Amino acid sequence: MKEYIQNLLTDIVSGLKNEKLLPENTQIRIMVENTKDKAHGDYASNIAMMLARPMQKKPQEIALLLTSRIPLNDRISRVEIAGPGFINFFASKEFLENQVNSLLKDPLLGVKPARAPETVVIDYSSPNVAKEMAVHHIRSTVIGDAVARILEFLGNRVIRANHIGDWGTQFGMLIACLEKKEQEHASSLELADLEAFYREAKKHYDEDPEFAEKARGYVVKLQSGDEYCRSMWQKLVKITMDQNQDIYRRLNISLSEKDVMGESLYNPMLKPLVDDLINRGLAREDQGAIVVYLNTFKDKEGNPRGVIVRKSDGGYLYTTTDIACAKYRWEHFGAKRIIVFADSRQHEHLLMAWDIARMAGYLPDDVLTEHGSFGMMLGKDGKPFKTRTGGTVKLKELLDEAENRARELMSGRNDALSPEEKNSVVHAVAMGAVKYADLSKNRTTDYIFDWDNMLTFDGNTAPYLQYAYSRIRSIFRKTSAAPGAIKITAPEEENLLLKFIKFSEVVNGAAEKAMPHLLCAYLYELAGLFMKFYESCPVLKSDVPEDVRQSRLAIAECAARILKTGLGLLGIETLERM
C-alpha cells in the first residue's frame, strides 16, 4: 500500500516536470509514512511541503494540485489535505479485506523475501572457555539469534559464528589444574562449577611456583601444537561448550556445536597475515613491535593512529585475530555482510581491525561490516553490575529464577492444565520473558539489570504476546466453524487489518537494521489491537451472524499466524493454552 502511494506520487511528480510546473532537475525524496493518529488517515505524505520551494508556491496550493490528480480507486477511498500541507490517504476497506484474504493464503504472510539473498555471517554469543555464561552474555546471544532467524526467514544464507574465547595464555594454568585434578580423582572428572575451577587454577598459579612454572611451559607447548596439551585443551573446550549447549537448548537458541568458530581457529592465520602486511609495506617495526598506521584514525596533530598487530615478544593480539577473522569470513564463506554482536567497548577495536582488513584488500568494499553494538549491564546503583560479593550472576541462575517466578504465578491460577502442560507453560513463559526483556530494547546505552524488571509477565512482555496467541487458539478449540472471507464490520477489525499488512515492512526493517526490537514493538501493538478486538468483537456468541463469525475467525487466524511467526523469529515459543 505504501509502495503503491509512493509510485503514484512519483508518477505525478514526473508529470509535473513534463509540464514544466517543476524544474526538471529537482531532486526530492518522496516520503510516505504511517500516520500516528487515525484522524490523519492511514498513510500521509509531506510531498507538498517538499515541493513548495522548487515550485515557488504555497504547500496547500500544491497539495490541492496533487490531490486533484490522485485517482480514487479500489485502494484509496479518500484523500485529504491537512495542517501545513500534509496529504492524508485513507485505505479503502475493500482493498484491506482483499489484501488480508490473500495474505492468509501466503505461507510468508505477505512478507517479501530479500530481493537479492546474500550470505551473512552473524557473530554472536561468544562465551569464554572455562567460564560459565553470565547474565551479560544474554544480549549478544539473544539478539544475535533473533537477527539470524529473521535474515534466514527472508531467504538469506546465514552463517552463525560462535566466536568463543578458546585461546590465550590462561590455558597454561587451566591445563595444569585439570591435570592435577585428574591425578587426584583418576576416575571421574567433575567440573560442574567452572567458576570454582578457574579460581582454583588461578590460586595455584599465584601461590605455587612449581605449578606456575609448569603452567607457563604448557602455554608454549600448546601453542606449538603439543599433542598432550592439545587434548587437555580440547577437554576444557568440550566441557564448557557442553554446558553452554544446555543453556542454548533451554533458551531456544539456534546455535549448535557446528557453529563454534573460536579464536583458536584463526591462530594459524596470524603469522602469514602479519608477514604479508610487512612485505607489502603496510606494517612496520617500531620498538620491536609490528605496527599498522591508520589514516582513518588520527590524533589532534593529524598523526595516524598506530595499531600493534604483533608484540615485541612475537605474540599476537586481539586485533590481529579480528583482521584474520574478517578475512576468513569473506574468503571462506563469501560473506556480503558481517554483523558482530558485541558490547560497545569493542567498537573502536572492531573498526580499526576492519579498516586494516580493507586497507590490505582482505575485505572488498562491498562487504558490509557492522557492529551490533550494545551497552554494558549496570547495577541499580548505575555502576557496572556485580553481585553483593563482587561476582557475576550466572545466566543459569537467572533462568532458574525466571522459572521459579513463572511457576509461582501459575500456582495462583486454577486451571485444567496437566502437570506436563504446566511445565511447558512455565518454561515457555519464563524463557520468553527473559529473552523479550532484552530483545525489546534498542538502545546502545548501558542498561540496568534488575530481577523484577527482567522477570515481569505483565504489560509489554513475551507472556502478553503468548497470552494473546493462546486466547486465539482457545477460540478455535471451541468451534468447528471455519474462517471465511473477511468483511470489516467494526473499527477494531479495520485497525487489525491495517496492522497485518505492515508485517512485511517491519520484518524487512528489522533485518536491514539488525534490530529485533522493531519486530517486538510491532507484535506488541498487534497483540494490543487483538486484545481490543477480543473485548469488543465477539466471535462465537449465538447472536453473531454466520458471515461475521467466519470473517472474525479469519481475522483471529491471521493474528495468530503473525504472532506465531513473529515470536518464532524472536526465538520465543507460543502456547496452545496457558
Add this chain to the structure above:
RNA sequence: GCACCCUUAGCUCAGGUGGAUAGAGCAACCGCCUUCUAAGCGGUCGGUCAAAGGUUCGAGUCCUUUAGGGUGCGCCA
C-alpha cells in the same frame, strides 16, 4: 590529555532517512469477570525531551557550545 557513546514521565524504556497534540509498560488511583482465558480491557495521574544557541515552513531527531554520566586510547582480550 585525545577520541567515541549516552542524557526523554517517579522507575524501566519506545520514539526508521527532520513532520501534525512526544508514546508504552511498571508504580499510584478509579472502574470492568453469570457471557470466546482478568497474564486482560477502559479511565485518571504523570514531561522545561540535560542546558543554551543555530539551521527551516517545521527539531526529541541535524549543527555548535556547555554541564553531567560512561567507555576506549600501541605491546590484555
